[in-house]
Amino acid sequence: MQYRGLLSDYDGTVSTVQNTISENVSHALRLLHRRGIHFGFCTGRAYSFLAPYIKDQGLDGAHVVCGGAQLVDSEGHILRETLIPADTMREVAHQILSMNGLLIVKKGDLYGNALAIQDAEHRVGLFIRPLDELRDWNIPAFFVGHLDDESWNTLEARTDIGLSKQRGRYEKQGFFADGVAPGVSKGSGARWWCEYHGLDPQTVIGIGDGENDVALFETVGLGIAVENAVPELKARADTIAPALDEDGVAWAIHRYF
Incomplete structure (x- = not known):
């Protein structure tokens, strides 16, 4: 070939x-x-x-x-591109934040909650804006981490998003996932x-x-x-x-x- x-x-x-x-x-x-x-x-x-x-x-x-x-x-x-609709993404974000998870929304720049901004301080080349600066919630993808097993099960039960869950490569990283539209x-x-x-x-x-x-x-x-x-x-x-x-x-x- x-x-x-x-x-x-x-x-x-x-x-x-x-x-x-x-x-x-x-x-x-x-x-x-x-x-x-x-x-x-x-x-x-x-x-x-x-x-x-x-x-x-x-x-x-x-x-x-x-x-x-x-x-x-x-x-x-x-x-x-394929986008997650704004109403869906707002609901998902509210759910993740209520479960004390780490959330990064990918919309041109990166936007995240306080936990994500704090975590980014230890990573090379990563700059995250506060989530409240995000104006357009129709987004291609998001990143989620720092959830317990019950919270993961709750998030994975949703049918209006697709989650690609992975285990962190380094000790104590736990699981993380990229979220996208179904399909x-x-x-x-x-x-x-x-x-x-x-x-x-x-x-x-x-x-x-x-x-x-x-x-x-x-x-x-x-x-x-x-x-x-x-x-x-x-x-x-x-x-x-x-x-x-x-x-x-x-x-x-x-x-x-």
Whole structure:
């Protein structure tokens, strides 16, 4: 199979916890560009967070952000999106806040409650505005964490949102989830991306490390899990690449492109 595109997760796959991309991976991404291979991020992150890295790496194609809810170009212009209606999002936010959860709403900039703002102080490259500054509640995605089991069960019982729940990669992180409209996933975003670039999904490779990358693997022709991926994803992968700290994305690029 001659592969013509690569969709990659960001956190834990391309980027370290310090939000850095290794020189080996940067070199491999430049190699893709020279060979005319399409590359895009496929991530739960919002474009506003990724923008410095997209521009620094010269990634001029489209990217799947907000867990598949948006397809954007390299300048952040929205090409396609699916939004959670404002009334639904307000109700969900009220529910999360009443359960003392951490909430980040992704709407261009990031907006969050006090718990989210406090947490962001310890994270590189993350700036969160107060939730009361948000004016338009029709949003592509939100992030939720710091809930107990009963609260998670309550939130997961909702049918008007889709939750991609994951376990934190580090001790004591607990669970977190990205929330989107029903039917939205990295897989649906990957289909948009393929349509935009005129690619057959079977000629595209997906690489990732988290539970939400399963939908990506189900959509593309080849799924690659990095060695540090969660067991659920590794079980669904066609190939296992070296871990993030061993430049697994660079390995995949050199092997398949």
